[in-house]
Amino acid sequence: MDHVADRSRSGPDAAPQVRQVDAARVFVWLHRGLDDLSMAWRVSLSYGALVAAFGAGLLVVAWGSAHLVPTLMGGFLLVAPFAALVLCALSRQIEEGAPIDSVAAAFAWRSNSGQIALYALVLAICLIAWERLAAITFALSWNGEVPDPGLHWTQALITVQSMQLLAAFIGVGAVVAAAVFTLSVVTMQVLLDRPVDVVTAMLTSLRCCWTNPAATALWAVLIAALMALGFATAMIGLVLIFPWLGHATWHAYRDMVEPEG
Numbered sequence: 705m706d707h708v709a710d711r712s713r714s715g716p717d718a719a720p721q722v723r724q725v726d727a728a729r730v731f732v733w734l735h736r737g738l739d740d741l742s743m744a745w746r747v748s749l750s751y752g753a754l755v756a757a758f759g760a761g762l763l764v765v766a767w768g769s770a771h772l773v774p775t776l777m778g779g780f781l782l783v784a785p786f787a788a789l790v791l792c793a794l795s796r797q798i799e800e801g802a803p804i805d806s807v808a809a810a811f812a813w814r815s816n817s818g819q820i821a822l823y824a825l826v827l828a829i830c831l832i833a834w835e836r837l838a839a840i841t842f843a844l845s846w847n848g849e850v851p852d853p854g855l856h857w858t859q860a861l862i863t864v865q866s867m868q869l870l871a872a873f874i875g876v877g878a879v880v881a882a883a884v885f886t887l888s889v890v891t892m893q894v895l896l897d898r899p900v901d902v903v904t905a906m907l908t909s910l911r912c913c914w915t916n917p918a919a920t921a922l923w924a925v926l927i928a929a930l931m932a933l934g935f936a937t938a939m940i941g942l943v944l945i946f947p948w949l950g951h952a953t954w955h956a957y958r959d960m961v962e963p964e965g
Contacts, residue, residue, distance in 0.1 A: 719904050721962035722911045727918040729959055737952025740795045747806040748947035751790055756942040775838040777935055778877045779831045785888040786824050791950025792893050816895050822902045834880050841876055885924050886913045893957035912960045
């Protein structure tokens with residue numbers, strides 16, 4: 705049975721309380737996310753199309769560069785929690801029984817604008833750090849030089865000299881992604897739903913992962929797998945997958961974090 709795992713603080717200024725949930729709850733989040741998607745399908749799929757188009761545009765720009773394509777794919781995952789804000793706002797409207805209002809969802813950030821902006825800055829810094837680490841790793845794989853921008857990235861991967869360094873690239877990406885996920889799993893939802901600062905929200909995400917290692921690990925794997933499926937379809941699959949996951953993250957928040965009051 706689910707139970708509250710952290711009640712050490714109380715009162716209006718207390719940090720959000722975290723609950724322990726079973727790993728199987730992630731499939732409930734996906735199911736509820738799909739329900740929200742079906743209720744707000746026009747707005748959700750339109751937003752998914754915008755995200756997919758943006759991602760496709762980035763790939764077109766970077767396609768001839770050996771290290772930028774996989775770097776941008778990883779970076780896309782790093783900033784996805786911020787991009788899901790609109791979808792979380794839509795799920796909150798559905799939860800409250802309010803009419804679907806795309807304009808209100810688009811401007812939902814105004815309820816805690818300063819802290820949400822700081823969170824966006826944190827993700828931007830993580831993205832920059834990831835790009836630099838990826839470039840360095842690829843440069844090491846090519847004996848100190850980033851591959852010729854005219855070389856197609858698939859050729860670069862096939863002809864890379866050291867598979868160990870290629871594995872290091874994947875390993876570095878996994879470490880960065882795990883760190884960002886740990887500090888982001890419910891951060892945007894907390895900032896959207898409560899008048900708290902970004903540090904409190906990120907620490908709440910950390911406590912969710914600490915309290916629910918199996919559930920959050922499975923959640924991370926499912927997100928990565930579904931997003932990879934979206935990438936594999938030349939971003940077309942993201943039209944459905946991104947809003948589905950965005951709505952589901954709201955239910956992950958509701959399940960793992962105690963309501964106010």
